[in-house]
Amino acid sequence: MSTIDAALPSAPKLDGPAPNLLVVRAPYYTQVVDGLRDGAERILRDSGATYDILDVAGALEMAGAVRLAVRGARRYDGYVTLGCVVKGDTDHYEYVCREAMAGLTQVVLQFGLCLGNGLLTVHTVQQALDRATADGHNKGAEAAAAALIQIRAARWLGAV
DSSP: OOGGGSOOOOOOOOOSSOOEEEEEEOTTSHHHHHHHHHHHHHHHHHHTOEEEEEEOSSGGGHHHHHHHHHHSSSOOSEEEEEEEEEOOSSTHHHHHHHHHHHHHHHHHHHHTOOEEEEEEEESSHHHHHHTSOSSSOOHHHHHHHHHHHHHHHHHHHTOO
């Protein structure tokens, strides 16, 4: 199934108290990441969730920020990461994409976190903008919905 065939992202129903999430943004491509944030905020608001937003320097810092949040005094039920890496003329893109995704996967698995990953890895800025629009398949909205679905699963499984 392609994204075009998928249902538009919407806020899943959660039983229990309103979840509290941390949205970690790497706002290097401001217009793109602002669009992702708008989509994520729409889903979080529609679900009744509360959330904080934390900006970090770039995609490679997102996993570290989530890990710091786990160690910190503030408690979160889930996390949403939003960022964008655009392919350039060097190998840097390959390394950043691979390590940023691996870092997020590692912290999720190590600590059993509920995370929705909205890190775009694209070949052009236009591809990123197409995935951060207010209408349609906003990947920030999809990431927020994914985090909420994971929270629902964790609650059902008794993991929280």
